[in-house]
Amino acid sequence: MNLDFSVEDESFREKVREWLIAxxxxxxxxxxxxxxxxxxxxxxxxxxxxxxxxxxxxxxGGRGLSLLQQLIWLEEYARAGAPxxxxxxxxxxxxxxxxxxxxxxxxxAFYLPKILSGExxxxxxxxxxxxxSDLANLRCKxxxxxxxxxxxxxxxxxTYGQHAKYQELLVRTxxxxxxxxxxxxxxxxxxxxxxxxxxIACMDGTEHFCEVFYDNVRIPLSNVVGxxxxxxxxxxxTLGFERGTGLLYxxxxxxxxxxxxxxxxxxxxxxxxLRPAIEDDEIAAELATLRAEVSALKAMSYTTISRAQRGPLxxxxxxxxxxxxxxxxxxxxxxxxxxGTEGLVLPEAPDSFQFRYLNSFxxxxxxxxxxxRRNIIGERVLGLPR
Amino acid sequence: xxxxxxxxQCAILDSFTAFLDREFSLSxxxxxxxxxxxxxxxxxxAMAALSWFGLGLPEKCFGVGGDLTDEMLLFxxxxxxxxxxxxxxxxxxxxxxxxxxDSALVEALVGGATQAALGVPAGxxxxxRSVTGDFLVMDRCDNDVIxxxxxxKAVLLERRSAERCQPVTCIDDSIVLERVxxxxxxxxxxxAPDVDAIHLRATVLLSAMLTGASEATRDMxxxxxxxxxxxxxxxxxxxxxxxxxADMAVRTEAALAQTRYAAxxxxxxxxxxxxxxxxxxxxxxxxxLENAAANIQVHGAMGYxxxxxxxxFLKRARLLGSVGGNVRQHQQLLLEAASEKPDEMx
Numbered sequence: 001m002n003l004d005f006s007v008e009d010e011s012f013r014e015k016v017r018e019w020l021i022a023x024x025x026x027x028x029x030x031x032x033x034x035x036x037x038x039x040x041x042x043x044x045x046x047x048x049x050x051x052x053x054x055x056x057x058x059x060x061g062g063r064g065l066s067l068l069q070q071l072i073w074l075e076e077y078a079r080a081g082a083p084x085x086x087x088x089x090x091x092x093x094x095x096x097x098x099x100x101x102x103x104x105x106x107x108x109a110f111y112l113p114k115i116l117s118g119e120x121x122x123x124x125x126x127x128x129x130x131x132x133s134d135l136a137n138l139r140c141k142x143x144x145x146x147x148x149x150x151x152x153x154x155x156x157x158x159t160y161g162q163h164a165k166y167q168e169l170l171v172r173t174x175x176x177x178x179x180x181x182x183x184x185x186x187x188x189x190x191x192x193x194x195x196x197x198x199x200i201a202c203m204d205g206t207e208h209f210c211e212v213f214y215d216n217v218r219i220p221l222s223n224v225v226g227x228x229x230x231x232x233x234x235x236x237x238t239l240g241f242e243r244g245t246g247l248l249y250x251x252x253x254x255x256x257x258x259x260x261x262x263x264x265x266x267x268x269x270x271x272x273x274l275r276p277a278i279e280d281d282e283i284a285a286e287l288a289t290l291r292a293e294v295s296a297l298k299a300m301s302y303t304t305i306s307r308a309q310r311g312p313l314x315x316x317x318x319x320x321x322x323x324x325x326x327x328x329x330x331x332x333x334x335x336x337x338x339x340g341t342e343g344l345v346l347p348e349a350p351d352s353f354q355f356r357y358l359n360s361f362x363x364x365x366x367x368x369x370x371x372x373r374r375n376i377i378g379e380r381v382l383g384l385p386r
Numbered sequence: 387x388x389x390x391x392x393x394x395q396c397a398i399l400d401s402f403t404a405f406l407d408r409e410f411s412l413s414x415x416x417x418x419x420x421x422x423x424x425x426x427x428x429x430x431x432a433m434a435a436l437s438w439f440g441l442g443l444p445e446k447c448f449g450v451g452g453d454l455t456d457e458m459l460l461f462x463x464x465x466x467x468x469x470x471x472x473x474x475x476x477x478x479x480x481x482x483x484x485x486x487x488d489s490a491l492v493e494a495l496v497g498g499a500t501q502a503a504l505g506v507p508a509g510x511x512x513x514x515r516s517v518t519g520d521f522l523v524m525d526r527c528d529n530d531v532i533x534x535x536x537x538x539k540a541v542l543l544e545r546r547s548a549e550r551c552q553p554v555t556c557i558d559d560s561i562v563l564e565r566v567x568x569x570x571x572x573x574x575x576x577x578a579p580d581v582d583a584i585h586l587r588a589t590v591l592l593s594a595m596l597t598g599a600s601e602a603t604r605d606m607x608x609x610x611x612x613x614x615x616x617x618x619x620x621x622x623x624x625x626x627x628x629x630x631x632a633d634m635a636v637r638t639e640a641a642l643a644q645t646r647y648a649a650x651x652x653x654x655x656x657x658x659x660x661x662x663x664x665x666x667x668x669x670x671x672x673x674x675l676e677n678a679a680a681n682i683q684v685h686g687a688m689g690y691x692x693x694x695x696x697x698x699f700l701k702r703a704r705l706l707g708s709v710g711g712n713v714r715q716h717q718q719l720l721l722e723a724a725s726e727k728p729d730e731m732x
Contacts, residue, residue: 001395001455003387003650068387262721278721288717292665296640299389299647303639306389319639371625377635378628382608385620 016076024082028351039086043118052116070245078252091115091122098238102226123164125155136179142171151217161210183231187223204358244304247324251297258290315380322373325363332357410467412695426470434498447484448496458649461591465598472525475502475533486575501527505534513539516570523564537711540584541573558701586652593666596674597641603681604634634677641673661723664716674703
């Protein structure tokens with residue numbers, strides 16, 4: 001058992017650190033109109049220096065980094081205060097890798113280069129009003145007409161749908177088949193006629209995701225990834241790319257924030273308005289516990305990566321995902337508690353604790369609710385009966 | 387970078403587990419209560435013969451030259467099987483004796499001729515060149531040395547240097563508990579914190595015991611929920627039970643990952659690892675105690691009986707949680723360490 005990195009990896013770390021310190025944006029990621037330009041510019045900067053697609057194979061324009069080097073990149077990335085991935089997350093981490101694994105040669109040649117360069121944003125068209133946790137219940141329908149699929153239906157919670165060029169769209173192409181078997185995964189051009197995108201106002205003040213309506217939208221059959229009616233398998237591939245590095249950014253960010261909160265508590269007045277907050281026993285206990293828990297998060301990531309080095313990961317990653325989501329909520333709640341009445345004021349700066357607190361409620365809902373995650377842990381990790 | 391056990395360590399661990407499953411199965415508690423089996427202490431020689439007490443000591447100190455991660459893995463298994471906490475006392479005592487160049491005592495401790503017991507200050511105590519105060523000593527034997535360890539100090543005391551020893555009933559009936567008073571007693575040996583980082587090692591090993599116990603209760607609850615049926619189905623199919631078990635798994639995973647991480651850092655970086663070691667201690671106690679409580683709950687009324695082993699894990703978690711500093715002290719260590727790092731927020 002060791003925490004050692006090779007000489008090559010250590011010199012890689014130095015190279016990465018130097019580049020990130022010199023090139024990562026120092027201003028906070030904006031919301032609203034300026035957000036897309038910000039994300040695009042940073043993606044472009046990484047692409048031009050050869051740092052886009054760190055986990056993509058080199059033959060598709062990526063860096064092809066080993067797991068440990070991906071870990072190093074992400075640690076240095078968080079240390080440099082580089083911005084969260086933002087609008088390019090789905091393209092770089094879901095769409096691209098899915099095409100690499102299961103796309104046709106033509107699909108790879110057409111779509112992949114435009115992802116790493118920051119030219120095309122992708123979104124995910126999975127959830128529907130009647131199909132959230134129960135994704136297989138989706139009803140958005142696609143009928144074959146000549147060389148096209150004709151799509152009718154509705155998606156919801158489509159993150160950055162209003163900014164995306166392409167969508168990973170799950171449609172039902174065979175209504176007579178069992179639920180999981182009649183689904184297809186298709187690439188949808190969001191500029192197609194018949195698509196109506198309606199952003200949804202969120203509790204954190206942003207319009208983070210959208211409803212998307214499809215009225216006789218024509219999508220070429222050549223946009224199906226994998227086989228027709230094989231979309232559930234493709235989806236499991238899309239959602240299964242986690243190698244233990246996916247949450248590192250959030251985890252390291254949490255560590256930084258908890259350290260900052262401990263410093264803040266030394267000067268911030270406590271609940272009695274007389275002593276600093278750190279001298280309130282309950283606040284001190286809470287901050288210490290948070291510090292222990294963020295340490296454990298990093299240790300759990302390292303453990304997951306150690307497992308990934310031995311073979312494909314099972315469902316244990318769900319434990320870390322759940323822990324991360326709930327810890328993020330606790331950290332930001334503590335932050336806002338510490339601010340006292342200032343916690344009621346929403347600052348203009350986009351990155352405030354007040355914003356992050358409101359934003360944090362999505363973490364136990366999106367990408368797998370904490371209830372579903374506990375079911376998965378109980379059934380697939382512990383082997384409890386369904 | 388690899389936080390999992392190597393193949394070599396795995397093979398050694400398997401031999402430990404085989405021995406523990408055979409000699410320290412939980413059914414021994416039933417037999418002990420009925421007077422029909424030996425206490426853990428009477429299996430002492432067998433454990434000594436396996437070189438467990440010198441696992442982390444160099445060969446010149448009668449040990450086998452393993453490192454802190456090897457010891458951590460052993461103590462995880464000892465915790466899982468509810469083996470007496472005196473195993474922790476003897477391993478630490480041997481280390482303190484070795485640092486004090488007392489090779490006769492080291493040999494006696496490692497070989498099993500002299501045993502050791504953990505002593506916990508029951509309130510304020512003076513632990514220095516002389517020791518004065520009230521203590522609780524756990525699971526003692528007649529020829530024990532007593533190990534007292536706090537975050538600041540660790541000392542070895544001869545039993546006969548105590549002014550008074552009075553047995554009391556422990557909430558854990560498998561452990562003999564004593565009130566012991568020392569009055570200006572001179573320790574046999576003291577650990578200098580900078581010389582052998584006893585507190586770091588001891589906390590890692592204690593965390594491992596608590597974590598192993600938390601794994602045992604998780605597994606016990608899951609096994610029960612898979613077979614106990616009500617309303618025509620295993621109770622593990624009900625979400626409330628399933629989620630309670632999932633929470634046990636989460637606690638254990640966090641405690642285990644952090645304990646592994648802390649063990650490696652403590653081995654390689656010594657005193658700099660203190661915040662990580664304190665973090666492990668806090669998470670391990672939470673996992674040990676909360677999982678024990680949840681395990682009782684999952685077992686329903688059965689979990690409340692003396693015959694069901696669930697209660698033993700709860701009581702043992704409380705005992706272990708009182709050793710080597712309480713939660714508040716470890717929280718304080720964590721907060722102090724944080725303040726030494728420069729603020730990196732932009």
